[in-house]
Amino acid sequence: MRDVAVVSFAQTKNVRRENRRNEVEMLIPVVQEAIENGGVPKDEIGFYCSGSTDYLAGQSFSFVMAVDALGAWPPIAESHVEMDGAWALYEAWIKIQCGETDSALIFSFGRSSPGVVRETLTLQLDPYTLAPLGADPVCLAALQARALLDSSDHSEREMAEIAARNRADAKSNPYAQLTGDFDVDQLLAEPYFVSPLRKHDCPPISDGATAMVIAADDVARKASKKPAWIRGIDHRIESHQLGLRDLAKSTSTSLAGEKAGAVDIDVAELHAPFSHQELILRDALNLGDDVKVNPSGGALAANSVMVAGLTRIGEAANAIWNGDARRALGHATSGPCLQQNLVCVLEGE
Amino acid sequence: MAEHCAVIGVGQTQHDAKRIDVSQYGLVREAAARALEDAGLTYADIDAVVVGKAPDMFEGVMMPELMLADSLGAAGKPLLRVHTAGSVGGSTAIVAASLIQAGVHERVLTVTYEKQSESNAMWALSVKVPFQQGMVAGAGGYFAPLIRAYMKRSGAPEDTGIRVALKDRLNALKNPYAHLKLEGVDFDQIANSPMLWDPIRYLETCPSSDGACAMVLGNTAAAKKAPRKPAWVHATAMRTEPTMFSGRDQVNPQAGQDCARVLYKKAGISDPRKEIDCCEIYVPFSWFEPMWMENLHFAPESEGWKMTYEGATALDGDLPVNMSGGVLSSNPIGASGMLRFAEVANQIRGEAGEHQVDGAKKGFGHAYGGGSQFFSMWIVGDQPL
Numbered sequence: 001m002r003d004v005a006v007v008s009f010a011q012t013k014n015v016r017r018e019n020r021r022n023e024v025e026m027l028i029p030v031v032q033e034a035i036e037n038g039g040v041p042k043d044e045i046g047f048y049c050s051g052s053t054d055y056l057a058g059q060s061f062s063f064v065m066a067v068d069a070l071g072a073w074p075p076i077a078e079s080h081v082e083m084d085g086a087w088a089l090y091e092a093w094i095k096i097q098c099g100e101t102d103s104a105l106i107f108s109f110g111r112s113s114p115g116v117v118r119e120t121l122t123l124q125l126d127p128y129t130l131a132p133l134g135a136d137p138v139c140l141a142a143l144q145a146r147a148l149l150d151s152s153d154h155s156e157r158e159m160a161e162i163a164a165r166n167r168a169d170a171k172s173n174p175y176a177q178l179t180g181d182f183d184v185d186q187l188l189a190e191p192y193f194v195s196p197l198r199k200h201d202c203p204p205i206s207d208g209a210t211a212m213v214i215a216a217d218d219v220a221r222k223a224s225k226k227p228a229w230i231r232g233i234d235h236r237i238e239s240h241q242l243g244l245r246d247l248a249k250s251t252s253t254s255l256a257g258e259k260a261g262a263v264d265i266d267v268a269e270l271h272a273p274f275s276h277q278e279l280i281l282r283d284a285l286n287l288g289d290d291v292k293v294n295p296s297g298g299a300l301a302a303n304s305v306m307v308a309g310l311t312r313i314g315e316a317a318n319a320i321w322n323g324d325a326r327r328a329l330g331h332a333t334s335g336p337c338l339q340q341n342l343v344c345v346l347e348g349e
Numbered sequence: 350m351a352e353h354c355a356v357i358g359v360g361q362t363q364h365d366a367k368r369i370d371v372s373q374y375g376l377v378r379e380a381a382a383r384a385l386e387d388a389g390l391t392y393a394d395i396d397a398v399v400v401g402k403a404p405d406m407f408e409g410v411m412m413p414e415l416m417l418a419d420s421l422g423a424a425g426k427p428l429l430r431v432h433t434a435g436s437v438g439g440s441t442a443i444v445a446a447s448l449i450q451a452g453v454h455e456r457v458l459t460v461t462y463e464k465q466s467e468s469n470a471m472w473a474l475s476v477k478v479p480f481q482q483g484m485v486a487g488a489g490g491y492f493a494p495l496i497r498a499y500m501k502r503s504g505a506p507e508d509t510g511i512r513v514a515l516k517d518r519l520n521a522l523k524n525p526y527a528h529l530k531l532e533g534v535d536f537d538q539i540a541n542s543p544m545l546w547d548p549i550r551y552l553e554t555c556p557s558s559d560g561a562c563a564m565v566l567g568n569t570a571a572a573k574k575a576p577r578k579p580a581w582v583h584a585t586a587m588r589t590e591p592t593m594f595s596g597r598d599q600v601n602p603q604a605g606q607d608c609a610r611v612l613y614k615k616a617g618i619s620d621p622r623k624e625i626d627c628c629e630i631y632v633p634f635s636w637f638e639p640m641w642m643e644n645l646h647f648a649p650e651s652e653g654w655k656m657t658y659e660g661a662t663a664l665d666g667d668l669p670v671n672m673s674g675g676v677l678s679s680n681p682i683g684a685s686g687m688l689r690f691a692e693v694a695n696q697i698r699g700e701a702g703e704h705q706v707d708g709a710k711k712g713f714g715h716a717y718g719g720g721s722q723f724f725s726m727w728i729v730g731d732q733p734l
Binding site: 001048053054055058059060061063064065067068072074076077078079081082083087091094097098099100120121123124126127128130234235236237238240244252255334335336339340 | 404405409410411412418419424427428429431434443473602604607608719720722723
């Protein structure tokens with residue numbers, strides 16, 4: 001296996017409604033920033049890969065226009081996954097492992113504001129047995145939270161503490177959307193949104209975009225004083241049928257973590273859009289109390305769909321660049337109730 | 350490359366306008382089961398699954414690979430979903446091959462499909478969003494002016510497109526899986542079919558199909574154990590350019606030329622016309638055969654039509670093109686590119702049945718998408734490179 005490192009990461013500020021710029025206009029500055037900070041000259045970047053979904057844009061082939069943000073002339077080697085950008089990173093990492101290129105630019109974008117994201121994501125469900133129930137992602141997450149509370153010692157108070165901690169930590173993240181100090185007792189006094197979830201247990205609705213540059217071996221060492229080396233990256237999927245899974249556990253995260261070598265972690269950026277999912281993911285990855293989780297505020301502070309997973313890996317790299325971690329973990333999820341999960345373990349020199 | 354990659358199993362569905370006998374699950378399983386059977390394997394032998402398809406609005410399910418995880422035996426495994434517009438069938442095969450070539454997996458199942466009858470493709474292509482140019486009349490309306498430009502530029506005879514369509518429609522009669530099989534089709538029938546988007550006639554156009562294609566790819570160890578002859582991947586390439594900018598040549602796009610050039614270089618090919626034995630090229634409208642023959646350096650610029658005219662691209666020509674009947678005969682969009690890649694692999698494996706090119710040793714598979722701006726290609730051979 002070739003040594004591959006994250007050498008730069010850039011993101012837009014996550015906002016509830018990006019009204020002034022389209023996807024291309026959101027991407028142009030972050031792509032430029034990632035290239036400038038990456039240290040690999042643009043004409044030497046050998047592969048581009050993006051993650052996004054047509055259903056957010058409400059338009060077929062919505063990724064086609066995103067190419068305009070790259071300056072794809074002369075023509076470039078480029079690919080796209082209809083997945084969170086974290087899986088675009090995986091495809092790019094594979095391309096480097098093949099020896100097809102020494103560097104790659106990964107980007108992702110997602111604007112939830114043009115539609116109603118709760119309704120949009122419902123269209124992700126099996127159209128024969130699940131979608132007709134009309135259960136949106138919040139309802140399904142509530143089922144999962146109930147399964148966790150009923151089968152463990154975890155409590156609604158812990159969930160509120162997670163929400164408060166993430167949003168307090170997010171105060172120092174200039175790209176976060178929902179930040180501030182919240183009193184746990186006051187949060188618990190709020191009514192249920194979808195029982196047992198309260199509003200604070202749910203993510204904000206966000207628009208945002210990200211870009212990342214990765215490079216191999218000496219190209220990374222030349223490009224960056226502090227490459228964040230990818231020591232392991234793996235992803236796994238589970239059954240789509242919720243009744244076939246133990247919703248209180250994330251076996252696919254455990255498996256991906258095991259394959260990616262998720263041990264001795266200092267900082268973990270977990271893609272947990274709902275507070276209880278942080279508990280499930282911590283358990284799945286065996287993260288002890290000494291592991292700092294989501295110093296960026298995580299998806300509870302900014303949750304641009306298709307972007308938030310890649311952002312976790314970018315924030316894990318940030319933890320290494322800041323000196324907060326020697327080994328950091330970035331995690332991404334997709335599908336209802338954590339159906340699909342990716343784990344990426346990064347390490348400094 | 351850490352590892353060689355070989356095609357060790359190929360499967361496809363019966364393609365049809367409406368496969369109402371199967372769900373999306375059933376459709377992908379029909380192709381996957383045939384590919385696994387061809388490879389002498391079961392789902393349990395597969396390390397990872399790579400799914401590809403064109404826009405999700407064609408069926409009305411967002412990211413349907415999530416729900417297909419169960420029917421493709423992917424639970425507990427890595428699953429990737431590729432979408433690169435019309436080239437996606439080819440790109441998906443390339444992503445799957447790279448998982449083998451990187452040395453990450455031994456055996457990968459890759460499946461592409463479209464079930465256009467679940468929704469309305471014309472609608473899905475024509476959603477008008479603010480601040481963007483509308484697609485107006487689907488793909489035909491977009492590509493007709495490019496064909497007209499090619500005709501003017503090359504001076505090709507007006508009936509070139511009819512000749513391509515006739516060849517592909519006759520080839521389709523030899524392909525048991527083809528959607529459109531026009532028994533007794535002849536030149537006049539195509540020439541007299543209605544003009545849809547001038548100069549594209551009805552019978553010079555691809556159909557809308559339900560269908561799926563699957564391949565099992567393996568490394569050298571897996572290929573050695575395979576019950577049938579493998580087709581070895583010699584080279585893959587993808588190239589992209591923006592949809593529109595001033596001065597862009599959409600008739601003979603740079604991205605396609607570059608992609609072919611890098612592909613030949615990787616495969617050690619200096620004279621593609623001589624060294625390649627057969628091609629499956631993405632030709633959704635008949636005139637794209639001569640256009641792509643030039644773009645892919647099989648013919649000098651403005652002379653691609655001569656290959657059609659002289660019969661070079663016929664099943665018994667010196668460079669047979671679209672022996673299966675091509676996209677003109679079956680077009681489950683997301684799978685159309687992979688069908689090209691898989692059909693050419695079957696030629697190398699000697700498994701192409703009635704439309705087999707005798708002794709084919711090197712084959713070229715091609716897909717394109719968007720506004721002639723996304724390209725994916727591979728070359729497969731009967732021996733590892």
